[in-house]
Amino acid sequence: MAFEHRYRRMAQFAETDLAGIVHFSQYLRYAEEAEHAFLRSAGLRVHSRADESAYGFPRIGVRFEYRRPLRFEDEFEVHIWLHRKGSSTLTYQFTISNGDEVAARGEMQAICCRRTAENKLEVIPLPKDFAEKLEEAPHPPLVFRER
Amino acid sequence: MAFEHRYRRMAQFAETDLAGIVHFSQYLRYAEEAEHAFLRSAGLRVHSRADESAYGFPRIGVRFEYRRPLRFEDEFEVHIWLHRKGSSTLTYQFTISNGDEVAARGEMQAICCRRTAENKLEVIPLPKDFAEKLEEAPHPPLVFRER
Amino acid sequence: MAFEHRYRRMAQFAETDLAGIVHFSQYLRYAEEAEHAFLRSAGLRVHSRADESAYGFPRIGVRFEYRRPLRFEDEFEVHIWLHRKGSSTLTYQFTISNGDEVAARGEMQAICCRRTAENKLEVIPLPKDFAEKLEEAPHPPLVFRER
Amino acid sequence: MAFEHRYRRMAQFAETDLAGIVHFSQYLRYAEEAEHAFLRSAGLRVHSRADESAYGFPRIGVRFEYRRPLRFEDEFEVHIWLHRKGSSTLTYQFTISNGDEVAARGEMQAICCRRTAENKLEVIPLPKDFAEKLEEAPHPPLVFRER
Numbered sequence: 293m294a295f296e297h298r299y300r301r302m303a304q305f306a307e308t309d310l311a312g313i314v315h316f317s318q319y320l321r322y323a324e325e326a327e328h329a330f331l332r333s334a335g336l337r338v339h340s341r342a343d344e345s346a347y348g349f350p351r352i353g354v355r356f357e358y359r360r361p362l363r364f365e366d367e368f369e370v371h372i373w374l375h376r377k378g379s380s381t382l383t384y385q386f387t388i389s390n391g392d393e394v395a396a397r398g399e400m401q402a403i404c405c406r407r408t409a410e411n412k413l414e415v416i417p418l419p420k421d422f423a424e425k426l427e428e429a430p431h432p433p434l435v436f437r438e439r
Numbered sequence: 440m441a442f443e444h445r446y447r448r449m450a451q452f453a454e455t456d457l458a459g460i461v462h463f464s465q466y467l468r469y470a471e472e473a474e475h476a477f478l479r480s481a482g483l484r485v486h487s488r489a490d491e492s493a494y495g496f497p498r499i500g501v502r503f504e505y506r507r508p509l510r511f512e513d514e515f516e517v518h519i520w521l522h523r524k525g526s527s528t529l530t531y532q533f534t535i536s537n538g539d540e541v542a543a544r545g546e547m548q549a550i551c552c553r554r555t556a557e558n559k560l561e562v563i564p565l566p567k568d569f570a571e572k573l574e575e576a577p578h579p580p581l582v583f584r585e586r
Numbered sequence: 587m588a589f590e591h592r593y594r595r596m597a598q599f600a601e602t603d604l605a606g607i608v609h610f611s612q613y614l615r616y617a618e619e620a621e622h623a624f625l626r627s628a629g630l631r632v633h634s635r636a637d638e639s640a641y642g643f644p645r646i647g648v649r650f651e652y653r654r655p656l657r658f659e660d661e662f663e664v665h666i667w668l669h670r671k672g673s674s675t676l677t678y679q680f681t682i683s684n685g686d687e688v689a690a691r692g693e694m695q696a697i698c699c700r701r702t703a704e705n706k707l708e709v710i711p712l713p714k715d716f717a718e719k720l721e722e723a724p725h726p727p728l729v730f731r732e733r
Numbered sequence: 734m735a736f737e738h739r740y741r742r743m744a745q746f747a748e749t750d751l752a753g754i755v756h757f758s759q760y761l762r763y764a765e766e767a768e769h770a771f772l773r774s775a776g777l778r779v780h781s782r783a784d785e786s787a788y789g790f791p792r793i794g795v796r797f798e799y800r801r802p803l804r805f806e807d808e809f810e811v812h813i814w815l816h817r818k819g820s821s822t823l824t825y826q827f828t829i830s831n832g833d834e835v836a837a838r839g840e841m842q843a844i845c846c847r848r849t850a851e852n853k854l855e856v857i858p859l860p861k862d863f864a865e866k867l868e869e870a871p872h873p874p875l876v877f878r879e880r
Contacts, residue, residue, distance in 0.1 A: 305779070306611060306762045308604040310486065310658055310741075312554070315600050316498040317471070317566065320464035321747045328746060338746070339457065339805060351463040355502035364604055364780060365773075398505060411459070415507060437500065439788060452622060452632070453615045453753040453758060457805055462747050468600045475599060479659075485599070486658060511633060511751055512626075606781065606852070610792040611765070614758035633751065635792060645757040651797035687786065701753070705803060731794065 295429040296373035299328035304367045313361035319396050320354060321387055327400070328372035330384075334425045347419060349382065349402035355436060356398040366390050373429035380404050380415050382426070385434045397434055442576040443520035444477035450513045460508035467501060467541050471535055473517035474547070477531075481572045495565060496529065496549035503545040503584060513537050520576035527551045527562050529573070532581045544581055589723040590667035591624035597660045607655035613690050614648060617680055620664035621694070622679075628719045641713060643676065643696035649730060650692040660684050667723035674698045674709050676720070677726045691728055736870040737814035738771035744807045747755065754802035760837050761795060765825055767811035768841070771825075783817045788860060790843035796840040796877060807831050814870035821845045822854050823867070828877045838875055 301322060309315045331338060338349050362368060368390045376383035381403045390395040404422070405413040417423075448469060456462045485496050487559060509515060515537045523530035528550045535543040551569070552560040564570075595616060603609045622632060632643050656662060662684045670677035675697045682690040698716070699707040711717075742763060750756045772779060779790050803809060809831045815825035822844045829837040845863070846854040858864075 297526045304762070304766050306603060306609050307764060309599060310602040310606045311497065312558070313497065313560075314605045316501065317467035317600060320467065321745070322746060324464070325745050328806075339468045348458045350458065350460065350508060351505055353502070353504050354463065355500070357500050358498055361497060365769075365778070375692065409742070413460075414520070451615070451619050452750060453618060454802065456746060457749040458751045464747060468598070471600060475659075486657070512622075512631070514738050566753045578629050605789045605791065606848070607791065607854075610795065611758045611761035618752060618758070642752045644752065644802060645799055647796070647798050648757065649794070651794050652792055655744065686813065705753070707754075 293427040294330065294334035294425060295332050295427050296371065296431070297326060299326035299329045299370045299372065301325065303362045303364055303367060303368065305364055307370065308364050313363055316345040316356070316358060319356055319358070319388065319398070320400075321371055321398055322388060323372065323384070323398060323404060326372040326386060327384055329371055336422060336425060347404055347406050347416060350405055350413060352381070352403050354398065356396055357436060358396045360390065360393055360395045362388075362390060362395050368395060373431050374426055375399065375433060376430065377418070377423075377426060377428050379417055382418070382422070385431075399434065401434070440457060440573040441481035441572060443518065443578070444480050446472060446473035446476045446517045446519065448472065448517065450509045450511055450515065452511055455511050455540060459508055462548050463503070463505060464575065466503055466505070466535065466545070467547075469517055469535060470522065470545060470547055473519040474531055477519055483569060483572060494553050494563060495549055496551055497560060498532045498547060499528070499547040499550050501545065504583060507537065507540055507542045509535075509537060509542050515542060520578050521573055522546065522580060524565070524570075524573055524575050526564055529565070529569070532578075539569055546581065546583070559579065564572070587721040588624065588628035588719060589721050590665070590725070591620060593620035593623045593664040593666065595619065595662060595664065597656045597658055597662065599658055602658050607657055610650070610652060613650055613652070613682065613692070614694075616664055616682060617678070617694055618665040618690060619652060620680060621678055626667055630716055630719060641700050641710060644699055644707060645694060646675070646697050647695040648692065650723065651688055651730060652683065652690045654687055654689045656682075656684060656689050657670055657730050667725050668720055669693065669723065669727060671712075671717075671720060671722050673711055676712070676716070677723075693728065693730070734868040735771065735775035735866055736868050737812065737872070738767060738774050739812045740767035740770045740813065741744065742809060742811065744803045744805055744809065746805055749805050754804055757797070757799060760797055760799070760839070762827065762840055763811055764825070764839060765812040767827060768825055771813055773832055776868060777863055788845055788847050788857060791846055791854060792841060793822070793844050794842040795839065798877060799837045799862070801834055801836045801863075803829075803831060803833065803836050809836060812871050815867055816840065816870065816874060817827065818859075818867060818869050820858055823863070826872075840875065840877070856862060866867075
């Protein structure tokens with residue numbers, strides 16, 4: 293059973309903006325890359341190549357707290373873990389760290405869907421191998437600031 | 440005094456992913472584009488061109504709820520409003536609508552910073568023209584799901 | 587018969603990089619947005635919504651010359667025209683102008699494909715409505731620098 | 734003296750589009766990532782962190798030929814080499830390969846600039862360490878299709 297993953301990455305030039313730091317939208321891509329690396333580590337794929345429309349995991353919610361900027365060529369680690377496993381949903385939490393410092397923390401919720409013949413998204417239960425191979429992490433949940 | 444803006448946009452091809460819908464990270468860019476259009480409508484700029492490092496608004500928090508996918512060539516509207524004006528922070532809330540349907544809702548908090556000589560970000564009070572030209576919207580605040 | 591289009595756009599914050607200018611990869615997206623606006627102006631769509639895999643236009647070549655940087659909030663125009671209409675290919679040329687100045691010029695070639703049952707791309711002739719509604723522009727062709 | 738580099742990468746979900754393949758603009762980012770990895774391998778940085786505006790390498794030209802699509806989770810290699818070293822310019826050529834197959838080939842030309850006090854870009858000679866540590870590759874030049 294898999295419940296967490298550590299994904300390493302370097303911040304690239306095109307991911308920065310004119311303020312000289314990584315653009316805040318880019319962190320969602322980092323989190324997603326870490327999620328997919330986590331799933332690969334468990335032998336799972338968010339899309340099956342044979343039939344890409346069989347199922348997918350559109351996101352239904354995301355939140356991020358940004359604490360310190362990431363800059364070009366910073367090497368960082370995304371520590372991602374499965375926070376909640378629902379019947380159709382997977383909720384991940386993660387921290388993005390740059391050395392000893394937490395650059396950002398967040399949560400991301402995905403829901404398992406299939407594409408209908410009319411090209412609509414329909415919620416379906418987690419695929420069997422997802423349900424069998426993934427379990428909730430024992431980590432204490434992140435608590436987010438209220439604003 | 441300005442407190443809200445409506446920003447119209449079409450979803451572009453490169454903004455979609457292999458699931459056939461707009462990638463979830465792209466919504467943060469839509470929200471930011473709407474924020475900047477709002478500030479322009481009030482005669483404000485997030486970066487002064489003469490001295491780009493004078494101040495900026497890095498984000499310290501963001502949350503999004505996704506309800507319906509956006510697809511290539513969908514025309515949508517971002518309705519953004521100033522939810523809270525702090526001494527250094529601006530908190531925006533927004534809905535992204537596609538016709539009569541809400542595709543997403545969210546909140547984004549930015550903090551006013553200047554870049555120091557050592558290239559660090561230092562929190563500063565809102566620039567005078569931001570403080571004078573912006574006010575909190577009278578709209579009822581969005582209430583987000585707890586997961 | 588349609589052969590050209592003018593597409594207006596503002597450079598957005600997230601499209602810049604730490605050098606303070608629009609990232610060079612972003613210009614390809616501007617060109618593609620202009621191409622799709624051109625096709626829409628002729629009543630054509632690069633993907634049919636009913637059956638998205640029916641045909642598509644993957645790119646087989648692109649070239650760009652960059653002359654002046656675009657910056658955040660610059661308003662620019664992409665002037666795109668159909669340079670060559672082949673049996674399966676469409677070759678576009680374009681200039682990106684910021685006021686009176688040419689910021690970039692380029693060429694982009696797309697080839698009409700359908701996705702086979704094995705998820706391969708197979709070259710097919712231009713759809714009938716593309717062949718009927720589009721014609722080559724009478725403009726003198728752009729001449730690119732040799733390096 | 735350094736003249737080439739091999740950079741490995743996996744195609745990420747957000748880099749694909751609704752056609753199910755990596756978006757053509759993304760290849761420019763792959764090439765740039767490989768260029769920066771090449772420079773790092775030679776102990777060089779395209780931006781000095783102490784003074785980010787000291788110099789930079791805006792691009793003045795790029796061309797790409799796309800031969801086969803890259804798909805989500807494809808592992809590929811960018812082989813990049815220095816094709817021409819001018820007094821102010823660096824011209825790179827590269828191939829992007831997926832296993833034994835060439836997915837794309839291209840060329841990218843950058844010019845060394847500093848940012849003036851008026852925030853203009855001014856062409857300057859290559860920095861001394863770039864001139865000393867880089868040399869042209871002995872590889873036969875890529876020949877591009879004429880269209």
